[in-house]
Amino acid sequence: MPTKKSPYSLSKIAQNIKKRRLAMELSREELAERAVVNYNTIIKLESGANHNPTISTLVGIVGVFNIKIEDLLK
Numbered sequence: 001m002p003t004k005k006s007p008y009s010l011s012k013i014a015q016n017i018k019k020r021r022l023a024m025e026l027s028r029e030e031l032a033e034r035a036v037v038n039y040n041t042i043i044k045l046e047s048g049a050n051h052n053p054t055i056s057t058l059v060g061i062v063g064v065f066n067i068k069i070e071d072l073l074k
Contacts, residue, residue, distance in 0.1 A: 010048055010050075010051060011048050012072075012073065012074075013045070013053070013072050013073060014045055014046050014047065014048045016071070016072045016073075016074070017042075017045055017046055017061060017072065018046045020065045020067070021042075021046075024064075024065070026064075028042045028043060028046070031061070031064060034064045035057075035060035035061045035063065035064045036060050037057050037060050037061070041053075041057055045057075045061075055069075058072065
């Protein structure tokens with residue numbers, strides 16, 4: 001049975017998180033603190049090692065960036 005592939009690339013999410021974090025001149029620690037997520041979660045997201053980020057994690061991150069979740073997917 002074929003599996004459905006998500007239209008969203010996790011590598012794109014990882015790139016966008018890192019790009020936006022650096023544009024705001026935030027360290028990973030600062031982003032984690034502001035987003036109220038674990039520092040290791042930020043590392044795993046940016047490296048693409050986290051293949052299943054939770055909605056609450058993404059909501060925290062986009063809140064720091066003042067964007068919508070869908071903006072991370074573009």
